[in-house]
Amino acid sequence: MNTLYVTGNSLLHRLSARAKLIALAATGIALIVLASxxxxxxxxxAALALYASVGIGWRQSWLRLRPVFVTIFVVAIFALLVNSPEEAAVTLLRLTTLVLLAAAVTATTGIGEFVDEITLAARPLERLGLVRASDIGLAVGLVIRFVPEVLGRYQAIRDAHEARGLKARPLTLAVPLIILTLKNADDIAAAIDARGIRGHKPARRSKER
Amino acid sequence: MTTRDLVLAALFAAIIVVLGLLPPIPVGFIPVPIHAQSLGVMLAGVVLGAKRGTVAVLIFLLLAAIGLPVLSGGRGGLGVFMAPPAGYLVGFVFAAFVTGWISERVIKREQSGLGQIASFFVAAVIGGILVDHLIGVLWLAYGPTNLGLANAFLGTLAFVPGDIVKAVVAALAGRAVMVGYPLLPARA
Structure with missing residues (x-):
């Protein structure tokens, strides 16, 4: 799977993930309060200048931002029709700024950095016994590993439909996809435990239910 | 959480990602084409139950937040959590939880097939539609979009027919998976 990270050496690239996330959250709150x-x-x-400094390129930026900006424009036009032009402008500018800043943070922070930061942030929750912080990285890795496989399975089920002259329906596609995918869970879980990836705590089975 | 539960949640997150890669399906009588991704959220609750379903959706949203283009249409990154429909995305977490919570309590093994499908449908409608749209509308109304409650409510209605179709599919699929490979933790 491709990520939205862009290699580079801009100011934003050099800042730590935590600094960027805190700054983004603070700016988000400030922008919601700001109404002029x-x-x-x-x-x-300013956000546009910051986004441009990352060096994503026009084509990539267009591909990335278009779907989000479509929803922003729809909402702005709606606000123009039902509220005042001033409110529509405020909505449009506020959302555009937020999305540009967030996209700049996303493009300059690698998956690994994010996972490290989230794992660190989850430590207090771990002490409360809510999650195991290291599970977060494991789960992210598992999904990235299995998306191509699930996609391949989906295509195989589609082909099977076609070979039998059946019309592909959401229901007849989803059910075998779910069952075939989840049936692997026992093997994968056994493989993870066999490698001691989640530590050597004795496996607690069925009790947790 | 056992390793098996974690793996089930991660695999389901992968299924939700794949459902988002599929092109939206136009349905004759509905104005907006149907995205399969929110169907995946209802399915997570219906198939895995409250806890694992919620974790599956959390993992999925986490992937989106850290910059993987896993949302339908290849979207991802922190920007989508600022955009107008962000409430619906965050609502997915609660949608999966409520759908799963109701499913665990209402569906019984000794129920008739039709009864189980009806129960799953109710769970998917309350969790996947009511809860998700409630959070989506609140964000549209009072978040940075600041659209006002009445307008936001009006906007959300266009998506309700499509979501009802999804709830029907989720109910039928939920029952079919339960017959083929039961995972839903049953509760009295």
């Missing part, structure tokens, strides 16, 4: 179209316009330009 002029100030929001200035912040949009």
């Amino acid at each position: 179209p002029l100030l929001l316009g200035i912040s949009t330009l």
